[in-house]
Amino acid sequence: MKPTTDRMLNRIKDVYMFILDKGTVSTQDLVEEFSITPRTVQRDLNVLAFNDLVMSPSRGRWTTTSKKVRMSS
Structure with missing residues (x-):
């Protein structure tokens, strides 16, 4: 995998984990x-x-769904 793709996937995973941890966040957060x-x-x-x-x-606010996710390291 290209380094840029790997970096993007890691960032998306981190964004998901941040939202999961905080509950609801704004785009600005x-x-x-x-x-x-x-x-x-x-x-x-x-x-x-x-x-x-x-x-x-609501517009500009994000939360996780109840979909189950299996995380790899």
């Missing part, structure tokens, strides 16, 4: 926590939402 642009956060959230791992109960 993610921008600040990971020091990435709002557009990058949105792309990562789109990947997670497409895989039914997160949802947005």
Whole structure:
């Protein structure tokens, strides 16, 4: 796997774990926590939402779904 792809997948996993830990977060919380642009956060959230791992109960707020996830290290 390309280093950039590996880095992206690790970041998406970290974003998911952050949301799981905090419960509900804003897009801005993610921008600040990971020091990435709002557009990058949105792309990562789109990947997670497409895989039914997160949802947005209200605009700009994100929480995890009840879908079970098996994490690898």
